[in-house]
Amino acid sequence: MFDSPEKLALGLVTGIVFGFLLxxxxxxxxxxxxxxxxxxxxxxxxMMGTAVVVGAxxxxxxxxxxxxxxxxxxxxxxxxxxxxxxxxxxxxxxxxCPGTSVAGCGxxxxxxxxxxxxxxxxAALFVVLFSRLEPVIKSLGDWGQVTLPxxxxxxxxxxxxxxxxxxxxxxYFFDRxxxxxxxxxxxPRKSSPRSAH
Amino acid sequence: xxxxxxxxxxxxxxxxxxxILSWFAFATADRPIGVTTAFEHAVALTEKTVAPQMAxxxxxxxxxxxxxxxxxxxxxxxxxxxVFLGALISSSLSGDRSSPTVPGLWRWRFGDSRVxxxxxxxxxxxxxxxxxxxxxxxxxxxxxxxxxxxxxxxWMFIIVAFAVATGTAWAIYGKQGAEHV
Numbered sequence: 001m002f003d004s005p006e007k008l009a010l011g012l013v014t015g016i017v018f019g020f021l022l023x024x025x026x027x028x029x030x031x032x033x034x035x036x037x038x039x040x041x042x043x044x045x046x047m048m049g050t051a052v053v054v055g056a057x058x059x060x061x062x063x064x065x066x067x068x069x070x071x072x073x074x075x076x077x078x079x080x081x082x083x084x085x086x087x088x089x090x091x092x093x094x095x096x097c098p099g100t101s102v103a104g105c106g107x108x109x110x111x112x113x114x115x116x117x118x119x120x121x122x123a124a125l126f127v128v129l130f131s132r133l134e135p136v137i138k139s140l141g142d143w144g145q146v147t148l149p150x151x152x153x154x155x156x157x158x159x160x161x162x163x164x165x166x167x168x169x170x171x172y173f174f175d176r177x178x179x180x181x182x183x184x185x186x187x188p189r190k191s192s193p194r195s196a197h
Numbered sequence: 198x199x200x201x202x203x204x205x206x207x208x209x210x211x212x213x214x215x216x217i218l219s220w221f222a223f224a225t226a227d228r229p230i231g232v233t234t235a236f237e238h239a240v241a242l243t244e245k246t247v248a249p250q251m252a253x254x255x256x257x258x259x260x261x262x263x264x265x266x267x268x269x270x271x272x273x274x275x276x277x278x279x280v281f282l283g284a285l286i287s288s289s290l291s292g293d294r295s296s297p298t299v300p301g302l303w304r305w306r307f308g309d310s311r312v313x314x315x316x317x318x319x320x321x322x323x324x325x326x327x328x329x330x331x332x333x334x335x336x337x338x339x340x341x342x343x344x345x346x347x348x349x350x351x352w353m354f355i356i357v358a359f360a361v362a363t364g365t366a367w368a369i370y371g372k373q374g375a376e377h378v
Contacts, residue, residue: 001242003271010226011272015279017218018230022280023287024203025211030300031378037359037366040378047212048341054216055345059223068223073333073343075350083332084354088361090325092369094318095300097336098329099232101322102277106284110298114315118322123236125323126330127244130257137331147347159347171209 019103028103030095030111037092042174053167056160072145079137094118204291219342226272229346231338233329235277241268305377306370328358 002008025047026032035041062068091097094115096104101119104112126133149156200206215230222230241261245252245268252258261267288294297304299314307313329335332354334343340358343351370377 001269003269003275007226007272008270008275011275012279012282014218014222014226014230014272015276015281016283016286017279018215018276019280019283019285020287021206021211021214021218021283023284023293024206024291025208025215026205028284029296031302034300034302034366034370035378037363038370038375038378040375043208046208047215048336050209050212051215051219051341052345054213055219055341056216056347058216058220059345062220062224069227070346071227071229071342072346072348073339073350075348075353076333080332080350080354081357083328083330084357085361086324086328087332087335087354088328088358088363089365090321090323090328091336091358092362092365093321094325095303097340098236098326099280099335099337102232102280103284106281106286107288107296108294109296111300111314111318114318115322115325118319119233119236119326120240121319122323122326122328123233123240123330124244126327127237127241127257128251128255130255130260133331134260143349146349148349148352149347151349156347 018099019106022100022103023107028096028100028107028109028112030104030109033097033100034092034095045170046174049167049170053163056163060156060160070147072147074145075143076137077140077143081140082136090122201287202290204293215341216345219345228272229338229342230276231273231334231342232277232280233326233335233338234333235271235273236326237330238268238271238274242270302370302374302377306374 003011022028026043027047032041032043036044059068059070063070094101094111096112096115098119101112101115105116143151147156148154148159219230222228241252241257244255245258258268298311299309303314307317325335329338332339332350334340334351334354336355336358339348339351339354344355367375
Protein backbone atom coordinates (compact mmCIF):
# COMPACT_ATOMS: atom_id res chain seq x y z
CA MET A 1 0.00 0.00 0.00
CA PHE A 2 2.88 2.41 0.77
CA ASP A 3 6.44 2.92 -0.43
CA SER A 4 9.08 3.25 2.30
CA PRO A 5 9.08 6.61 4.14
CA GLU A 6 12.48 7.48 2.62
CA LYS A 7 11.18 6.90 -0.88
CA LEU A 8 8.04 8.93 -0.16
CA ALA A 9 10.19 11.81 1.11
CA LEU A 10 12.40 11.54 -1.96
CA GLY A 11 9.33 11.76 -4.17
CA LEU A 12 8.10 14.84 -2.35
CA VAL A 13 11.47 16.61 -2.67
CA THR A 14 11.74 15.70 -6.37
CA GLY A 15 8.21 16.96 -6.90
CA ILE A 16 8.81 20.26 -5.11
CA VAL A 17 11.84 20.98 -7.30
CA PHE A 18 9.90 19.90 -10.41
CA GLY A 19 6.93 22.15 -9.57
CA PHE A 20 9.26 25.04 -8.76
CA LEU A 21 11.01 24.70 -12.14
CA LEU A 22 7.71 24.38 -14.05
CA UNK A 23 6.42 27.57 -12.43
CA UNK A 24 9.64 29.52 -12.96
CA UNK A 25 9.74 28.28 -16.55
CA UNK A 26 6.24 29.80 -17.09
CA UNK A 27 4.70 26.58 -18.41
CA UNK A 28 2.03 26.42 -15.67
CA UNK A 29 0.18 29.07 -17.72
CA UNK A 30 -2.68 28.63 -20.18
CA UNK A 31 -1.35 31.41 -22.47
CA UNK A 32 2.09 29.80 -22.74
CA UNK A 33 0.81 26.28 -23.53
CA UNK A 34 -1.81 27.39 -26.06
CA UNK A 35 0.64 30.01 -27.39
CA UNK A 36 3.03 27.16 -28.20
CA UNK A 37 0.43 25.30 -30.26
CA UNK A 38 -0.41 28.55 -32.08
CA UNK A 39 3.35 29.09 -32.75
CA UNK A 40 3.38 32.37 -30.82
CA UNK A 41 5.40 31.30 -27.80
CA UNK A 42 8.18 28.72 -28.02
CA UNK A 43 8.76 28.34 -24.26
CA UNK A 44 7.40 24.77 -24.11
CA UNK A 45 9.60 23.49 -26.94
CA UNK A 46 12.71 25.26 -25.60
CA MET A 47 12.20 23.94 -22.11
CA MET A 48 11.31 20.36 -23.06
CA GLY A 49 14.10 20.24 -25.63
CA THR A 50 16.70 21.36 -23.10
CA ALA A 51 15.38 18.93 -20.47
CA VAL A 52 15.55 16.02 -22.93
CA VAL A 53 19.09 16.79 -24.17
CA VAL A 54 20.49 17.37 -20.66
CA GLY A 55 18.51 14.44 -19.24
CA ALA A 56 19.57 12.00 -21.97
CA UNK A 57 23.29 12.66 -21.51
CA UNK A 58 23.14 12.18 -17.74
CA UNK A 59 20.75 9.24 -17.62
CA UNK A 60 22.64 7.27 -20.29
CA UNK A 61 25.91 8.09 -18.47
CA UNK A 62 24.38 6.75 -15.23
CA UNK A 63 23.24 3.61 -17.04
CA UNK A 64 26.71 3.23 -18.54
CA UNK A 65 28.38 3.28 -15.11
CA UNK A 66 25.58 1.00 -13.83
CA UNK A 67 24.17 3.53 -11.38
CA UNK A 68 20.72 3.51 -13.00
CA UNK A 69 18.54 1.39 -15.26
CA UNK A 70 16.17 2.41 -18.02
CA UNK A 71 12.39 2.32 -17.53
CA UNK A 72 10.95 2.36 -21.02
CA UNK A 73 7.16 2.31 -21.57
CA UNK A 74 6.02 -0.47 -23.92
CA UNK A 75 5.09 0.39 -27.50
CA UNK A 76 1.47 -0.79 -27.64
CA UNK A 77 0.54 0.84 -30.94
CA UNK A 78 -3.20 1.30 -30.42
CA UNK A 79 -2.81 2.51 -26.83
CA UNK A 80 -0.10 5.01 -27.72
CA UNK A 81 -1.84 6.34 -30.85
CA UNK A 82 -5.43 6.57 -29.51
CA UNK A 83 -4.05 7.90 -26.23
CA UNK A 84 -1.99 10.57 -27.97
CA UNK A 85 -5.02 11.77 -29.98
CA UNK A 86 -7.23 12.05 -26.86
CA UNK A 87 -4.34 13.68 -25.00
CA UNK A 88 -3.67 16.27 -27.70
CA UNK A 89 -7.31 17.35 -28.00
CA UNK A 90 -7.63 17.54 -24.22
CA UNK A 91 -4.39 19.40 -23.65
CA UNK A 92 -5.05 22.07 -26.29
CA UNK A 93 -8.56 22.69 -24.93
CA UNK A 94 -7.58 22.70 -21.27
CA UNK A 95 -4.41 24.71 -21.89
CA UNK A 96 -2.36 22.70 -19.40
CA CYS A 97 -0.78 19.25 -19.45
CA PRO A 98 -1.16 16.94 -16.42
CA GLY A 99 2.01 18.14 -14.63
CA THR A 100 1.45 21.79 -15.44
CA SER A 101 -2.23 21.55 -14.35
CA VAL A 102 -1.01 20.57 -10.90
CA ALA A 103 1.60 23.34 -11.00
CA GLY A 104 -1.11 25.75 -12.22
CA CYS A 105 -3.16 24.82 -9.13
CA GLY A 106 -0.14 25.75 -7.01
CA UNK A 107 -0.03 29.07 -8.84
CA UNK A 108 -3.68 29.64 -7.85
CA UNK A 109 -5.30 29.11 -11.26
CA UNK A 110 -8.96 28.19 -10.88
CA UNK A 111 -9.41 26.63 -14.32
CA UNK A 112 -6.39 24.37 -13.69
CA UNK A 113 -8.03 23.19 -10.44
CA UNK A 114 -11.19 22.24 -12.34
CA UNK A 115 -8.99 20.54 -14.94
CA UNK A 116 -7.38 18.42 -12.20
CA UNK A 117 -10.83 17.36 -10.98
CA UNK A 118 -11.58 16.30 -14.55
CA UNK A 119 -8.29 14.39 -14.59
CA UNK A 120 -9.45 12.32 -11.61
CA UNK A 121 -12.62 11.62 -13.61
CA UNK A 122 -10.61 10.50 -16.63
CA ALA A 123 -8.41 8.24 -14.49
CA ALA A 124 -11.53 6.74 -12.86
CA LEU A 125 -13.04 6.02 -16.27
CA PHE A 126 -9.82 4.23 -17.26
CA VAL A 127 -9.67 2.09 -14.10
CA VAL A 128 -13.37 1.16 -14.19
CA LEU A 129 -13.33 0.30 -17.91
CA PHE A 130 -9.90 -1.37 -17.73
CA SER A 131 -11.03 -4.90 -18.67
CA ARG A 132 -12.77 -3.55 -21.78
CA LEU A 133 -9.95 -1.15 -22.72
CA GLU A 134 -7.10 -3.62 -22.43
CA PRO A 135 -7.93 -5.60 -25.61
CA VAL A 136 -8.24 -2.30 -27.51
CA ILE A 137 -4.85 -1.05 -26.24
CA LYS A 138 -3.22 -4.30 -27.37
CA SER A 139 -5.15 -4.60 -30.64
CA LEU A 140 -2.53 -3.21 -33.03
CA GLY A 141 0.44 -5.09 -31.65
CA ASP A 142 2.97 -4.75 -28.88
CA TRP A 143 6.63 -4.10 -29.65
CA GLY A 144 7.54 -4.15 -25.97
CA GLN A 145 9.95 -1.82 -24.23
CA VAL A 146 12.00 -0.80 -27.26
CA THR A 147 14.24 2.21 -27.74
CA LEU A 148 15.40 3.90 -30.94
CA PRO A 149 18.90 2.33 -30.56
CA UNK A 150 17.25 -1.11 -30.14
CA UNK A 151 15.19 -0.99 -33.31
CA UNK A 152 18.00 0.49 -35.42
CA UNK A 153 20.81 -1.61 -33.88
CA UNK A 154 22.87 1.50 -33.23
CA UNK A 155 24.62 3.03 -30.24
CA UNK A 156 22.52 5.26 -27.97
CA UNK A 157 25.38 7.78 -28.10
CA UNK A 158 24.76 8.28 -31.80
CA UNK A 159 21.18 9.31 -30.98
CA UNK A 160 22.33 11.51 -28.12
CA UNK A 161 24.82 13.21 -30.46
CA UNK A 162 21.89 13.80 -32.85
CA UNK A 163 19.81 15.25 -29.99
CA UNK A 164 22.64 17.61 -29.04
CA UNK A 165 23.08 18.70 -32.66
CA UNK A 166 19.32 19.17 -33.02
CA UNK A 167 19.19 21.16 -29.80
CA UNK A 168 22.08 23.37 -30.93
CA UNK A 169 20.40 23.98 -34.29
CA UNK A 170 17.14 24.80 -32.50
CA UNK A 171 18.87 27.25 -30.20
CA TYR A 172 20.55 28.95 -33.17
CA PHE A 173 17.23 29.11 -35.02
CA PHE A 174 15.20 30.50 -32.09
CA ASP A 175 17.60 32.78 -30.27
CA ARG A 176 21.05 33.23 -31.72
CA UNK A 177 19.87 34.14 -35.23
CA UNK A 178 17.49 36.71 -33.77
CA UNK A 179 20.33 38.30 -31.81
CA UNK A 180 22.43 38.53 -34.93
CA UNK A 181 19.71 40.45 -36.75
CA UNK A 182 19.69 43.24 -34.18
CA UNK A 183 22.60 45.63 -34.72
CA UNK A 184 25.25 45.00 -32.12
CA UNK A 185 28.40 46.96 -31.29
CA UNK A 186 30.32 43.71 -31.07
CA UNK A 187 31.13 42.34 -34.52
CA PRO A 188 30.14 38.70 -35.04
CA ARG A 189 33.02 36.44 -34.17
CA LYS A 190 34.72 34.90 -37.17
CA SER A 191 35.59 31.24 -37.04
CA SER A 192 39.14 30.88 -35.84
CA PRO A 193 41.54 29.76 -38.52
CA ARG A 194 42.29 26.23 -37.41
CA SER A 195 44.97 24.14 -39.10
CA ALA A 196 43.74 22.80 -42.40
CA HIS A 197 44.90 19.25 -41.80
CA UNK B 198 18.39 40.02 -8.07
CA UNK B 199 17.59 36.89 -6.06
CA UNK B 200 16.67 34.18 -8.60
CA UNK B 201 14.13 32.67 -6.19
CA UNK B 202 12.04 35.84 -6.21
CA UNK B 203 12.21 36.31 -9.98
CA UNK B 204 8.90 35.79 -11.81
CA UNK B 205 10.49 33.71 -14.53
CA UNK B 206 13.67 31.99 -15.53
CA UNK B 207 15.00 31.40 -19.01
CA UNK B 208 13.31 28.29 -20.43
CA UNK B 209 16.80 26.89 -21.08
CA UNK B 210 17.75 27.23 -17.41
CA UNK B 211 14.46 25.74 -16.17
CA UNK B 212 14.71 22.98 -18.80
CA UNK B 213 18.30 22.11 -17.87
CA UNK B 214 17.16 21.98 -14.23
CA UNK B 215 14.47 19.44 -15.14
CA UNK B 216 17.05 17.41 -17.08
CA ILE B 217 19.35 17.31 -14.05
CA LEU B 218 16.38 16.51 -11.80
CA SER B 219 15.72 13.46 -13.97
CA TRP B 220 19.28 12.21 -13.29
CA PHE B 221 18.49 12.61 -9.60
CA ALA B 222 15.20 10.68 -9.94
CA PHE B 223 16.87 7.80 -11.82
CA ALA B 224 19.84 7.66 -9.43
CA THR B 225 17.97 7.95 -6.13
CA ALA B 226 14.52 6.42 -6.67
CA ASP B 227 15.19 4.35 -9.82
CA ARG B 228 12.13 6.02 -11.34
CA PRO B 229 11.50 8.31 -14.30
CA ILE B 230 9.61 11.53 -13.53
CA GLY B 231 5.94 11.11 -14.40
CA VAL B 232 2.62 12.43 -13.20
CA THR B 233 -0.39 10.48 -14.46
CA THR B 234 0.28 7.01 -12.98
CA ALA B 235 -0.22 8.65 -9.59
CA PHE B 236 -3.75 9.69 -10.59
CA GLU B 237 -4.53 6.15 -11.74
CA HIS B 238 -3.24 4.73 -8.46
CA ALA B 239 -5.12 7.26 -6.33
CA VAL B 240 -8.37 6.47 -8.12
CA ALA B 241 -7.81 2.69 -7.97
CA LEU B 242 -7.11 2.84 -4.23
CA THR B 243 -10.25 4.93 -3.77
CA GLU B 244 -12.33 2.34 -5.62
CA LYS B 245 -10.87 -0.39 -3.41
CA THR B 246 -11.79 1.56 -0.28
CA VAL B 247 -15.21 3.01 -1.08
CA ALA B 248 -16.55 0.33 -3.45
CA PRO B 249 -14.82 -2.94 -2.51
CA GLN B 250 -17.47 -5.11 -4.23
CA MET B 251 -16.98 -3.19 -7.47
CA ALA B 252 -13.20 -3.50 -7.12
CA UNK B 253 -13.56 -7.25 -6.60
CA UNK B 254 -15.03 -7.70 -10.07
CA UNK B 255 -12.52 -5.33 -11.70
CA UNK B 256 -9.62 -7.31 -13.15
CA UNK B 257 -7.49 -4.12 -13.11
CA UNK B 258 -6.18 -5.05 -9.66
CA UNK B 259 -5.18 -8.62 -10.53
CA UNK B 260 -3.57 -7.53 -13.82
CA UNK B 261 -1.50 -4.76 -12.22
CA UNK B 262 -0.49 -7.04 -9.33
CA UNK B 263 0.74 -9.58 -11.89
CA UNK B 264 2.70 -6.87 -13.73
CA UNK B 265 4.37 -5.96 -10.43
CA UNK B 266 2.80 -2.48 -10.53
CA UNK B 267 0.05 -2.60 -7.88
CA UNK B 268 -1.70 0.66 -7.02
CA UNK B 269 -0.13 2.20 -3.94
CA UNK B 270 0.77 5.48 -2.31
CA UNK B 271 4.22 5.66 -3.77
CA UNK B 272 7.08 7.93 -4.81
CA UNK B 273 5.09 9.30 -7.75
CA UNK B 274 2.00 10.21 -5.69
CA UNK B 275 4.27 12.24 -3.41
CA UNK B 276 5.90 13.77 -6.48
CA UNK B 277 2.53 15.11 -7.62
CA UNK B 278 1.90 16.59 -4.15
CA UNK B 279 5.37 18.12 -4.40
CA VAL B 280 4.66 19.69 -7.82
CA PHE B 281 1.72 21.54 -6.27
CA LEU B 282 3.84 22.72 -3.33
CA GLY B 283 6.81 23.67 -5.52
CA ALA B 284 4.66 25.85 -7.79
CA LEU B 285 2.97 27.36 -4.72
CA ILE B 286 6.36 28.23 -3.19
CA SER B 287 7.76 29.59 -6.46
CA SER B 288 4.74 31.78 -7.24
CA SER B 289 4.46 32.99 -3.63
CA LEU B 290 8.12 34.03 -3.58
CA SER B 291 7.76 36.03 -6.79
CA GLY B 292 4.17 37.22 -6.34
CA ASP B 293 3.26 35.71 -9.74
CA ARG B 294 -0.23 34.76 -8.56
CA SER B 295 -2.71 37.09 -10.19
CA SER B 296 -4.34 35.27 -13.06
CA PRO B 297 -7.84 35.75 -14.43
CA THR B 298 -10.31 32.91 -13.83
CA VAL B 299 -11.07 32.88 -17.55
CA PRO B 300 -7.82 33.29 -19.54
CA GLY B 301 -7.75 36.22 -21.97
CA LEU B 302 -7.46 34.20 -25.16
CA TRP B 303 -10.31 31.94 -24.04
CA ARG B 304 -12.46 34.99 -23.31
CA TRP B 305 -11.74 36.38 -26.76
CA ARG B 306 -13.05 33.14 -28.30
CA PHE B 307 -15.80 31.95 -25.90
CA GLY B 308 -16.75 35.00 -23.85
CA ASP B 309 -16.26 35.43 -20.12
CA SER B 310 -18.65 32.69 -18.94
CA ARG B 311 -17.03 30.84 -16.04
CA VAL B 312 -19.47 27.94 -16.44
CA UNK B 313 -18.35 27.39 -20.02
CA UNK B 314 -14.64 27.60 -19.16
CA UNK B 315 -14.98 25.33 -16.12
CA UNK B 316 -17.15 22.68 -17.77
CA UNK B 317 -14.86 22.47 -20.79
CA UNK B 318 -11.81 22.42 -18.49
CA UNK B 319 -13.33 19.48 -16.59
CA UNK B 320 -14.14 17.53 -19.76
CA UNK B 321 -10.84 18.25 -21.50
CA UNK B 322 -8.88 17.41 -18.32
CA UNK B 323 -10.71 14.09 -18.22
CA UNK B 324 -10.07 13.35 -21.90
CA UNK B 325 -6.37 14.24 -21.51
CA UNK B 326 -5.93 11.95 -18.50
CA UNK B 327 -7.86 9.12 -20.19
CA UNK B 328 -5.51 9.42 -23.18
CA UNK B 329 -2.44 9.51 -20.95
CA UNK B 330 -3.48 6.27 -19.24
CA UNK B 331 -4.20 4.54 -22.58
CA UNK B 332 -0.69 5.51 -23.71
CA UNK B 333 0.89 5.01 -20.25
CA UNK B 334 2.41 8.48 -20.06
CA UNK B 335 1.98 12.22 -20.46
CA UNK B 336 4.12 15.24 -21.29
CA UNK B 337 6.36 14.31 -18.35
CA UNK B 338 6.37 10.49 -18.45
CA UNK B 339 6.56 10.21 -22.25
CA UNK B 340 7.45 13.74 -23.41
CA UNK B 341 10.48 14.23 -21.17
CA UNK B 342 11.37 11.03 -19.28
CA UNK B 343 10.57 8.68 -22.15
CA UNK B 344 12.12 10.66 -24.97
CA UNK B 345 15.33 11.21 -22.99
CA UNK B 346 15.56 7.40 -22.67
CA UNK B 347 15.12 7.30 -26.47
CA UNK B 348 11.97 5.17 -26.05
CA UNK B 349 10.19 4.58 -29.35
CA UNK B 350 6.74 4.63 -27.67
CA UNK B 351 7.49 8.05 -26.17
CA TRP B 352 8.73 9.69 -29.37
CA MET B 353 5.67 8.38 -31.17
CA PHE B 354 3.35 9.61 -28.40
CA ILE B 355 4.74 13.12 -28.11
CA ILE B 356 4.90 13.73 -31.87
CA VAL B 357 1.29 12.57 -32.40
CA ALA B 358 -0.02 14.32 -29.25
CA PHE B 359 1.59 17.68 -30.07
CA ALA B 360 0.53 17.46 -33.73
CA VAL B 361 -3.08 16.81 -32.66
CA ALA B 362 -2.88 19.57 -30.02
CA THR B 363 -1.58 22.02 -32.63
CA GLY B 364 -4.43 21.11 -35.00
CA THR B 365 -6.94 21.47 -32.16
CA ALA B 366 -5.61 24.88 -31.10
CA TRP B 367 -5.78 26.19 -34.68
CA ALA B 368 -9.29 24.72 -35.09
CA ILE B 369 -10.43 26.50 -31.91
CA TYR B 370 -8.66 29.86 -32.22
CA GLY B 371 -7.57 30.14 -35.85
CA LYS B 372 -5.28 32.73 -37.33
CA GLN B 373 -7.09 35.61 -35.63
CA GLY B 374 -6.80 33.92 -32.26
CA ALA B 375 -3.06 33.59 -32.71
CA GLU B 376 -2.92 37.39 -32.73
CA HIS B 377 -4.60 37.47 -29.30
CA VAL B 378 -2.14 35.24 -27.38
